[in-house]
Amino acid sequence: MSDTKRRSRLKPKPKKTRKRGDNHQIRITDNDIAIFFILQRYRYLPINFIFELLPAKRNYKKFQERLTDLSGHGYLHRPEQQFDAYNAYYKKITYELGKKGKEQLALLGENLEISIGVGNSYHHEALTCLIIASIEIACRGYRFKHWPDILRMPKIPESTRESSTPFHLPLIGMKQKSQVPDGTPFCIVSESNLLCFPGIETDMGTEVLNGNRRVTIKRKLEGYVNITKHRTYKTHYGLPNMIVPFVTTSERRMKNMIHLLDQVTNSKGASNIIFSHTEHLRSSKDSPDPVDLLQSEWLRAGHEPFNFEEKLGQ
Secondary structure, rough: OOOOOOEEEEEOOOOEEEOOEEEEEOOHHHHHHHHHHHHEEEOOOEEEHHHHHOOOOOOOOHHHHHHHHHEEEEEEEHHHHHOOOOOOHHHEEEEOOHHHHHHHHHHHOOOOOOOOOOOHHHHHHHHHHHHHHHHHHHHHOEEEEEEHHHOOOOOOOOHHHHHOOOOHHHHOOOOOOEEEOOOOOOOEEEEEEEEEOEEEEEEEEOOOOOOOOOOHHHHHHHHHHHHHHHHHHHHHOOOOOOOOOEEOOHHHHHHHHHHHHHHHHHOOOOOEEEEHHHHHHHHHOOOOOOOOOOOOOOOOOOOOOEHHHHOOOO
16 A cells, blocks of 8 residues: 555655555655755755755655655654744754765765754754855855855965864954854855855844853954954955854844944944844744845944945945
8 A cells, every 4th residue: 555644744754665565765866966965054944945945946845745755764854853842843844964865975075064053052053044044045146155165265274274173263362262153154256246254143032242151242242343353254264354144033132232332342333243133034933934134134333234235246
């Protein structure tokens, strides 16, 4: 008999063959490899984000079925943390690369395991993936360079290329020795300009703005001001500029961060530190869709709002 029962959303099993009930075997295609590459870059992504990032579109329903098959055979994995939410079984499923998917990429010589979302907090890392993936999806008219692309850039110092902690940006003259953004460095390239990012700062309202704790928003802001002053982004990555996006899920908290940066810089502000908020990507009710963050309003302390299209020369 065919496998007509609805398969588990948490741990789907392989389909059975019609004749003997054996596990159905699947052949890995170029489309599957494209999915593996996406989840190599972004540790956690829901199905609709993966679909938008595919180089070639396909039937969405068949795409859903394919992801279920790949999960059943161990090529993909469905993180268990997503099913803790009260309405999880009504939301789009989030995937990550499974053991067999990693093995498949290794066969192709793709052994780079550095991806966006490698921290221990699932919800924070998943939101970081959603934010950067939204930026990439919005870059249809531009080129989006991930960390592997930056590694191949000729001006990146050899010391950074070979470092075991390449994302630790050194701080000069501060008690804190380095700054580690969320995600990995990326660039947006237009015909006339190049915008570079050390990663982003994903804020879920769990860190205090100021105080005596080791990690506060104020200390992060001070770190980025230090990196900007000493142009560490150039000596560490060989990049010509650095833009630091702070993305929070509350407009009020975003405004408090801008006010705090104004204090940190003695009312001078910072032209390269930009702020936005997006409650939608953290919605507990609905499955989020990609947000066009290039069209969103990005505010700055002491400067006019940041306009991506203007900076990219479009």
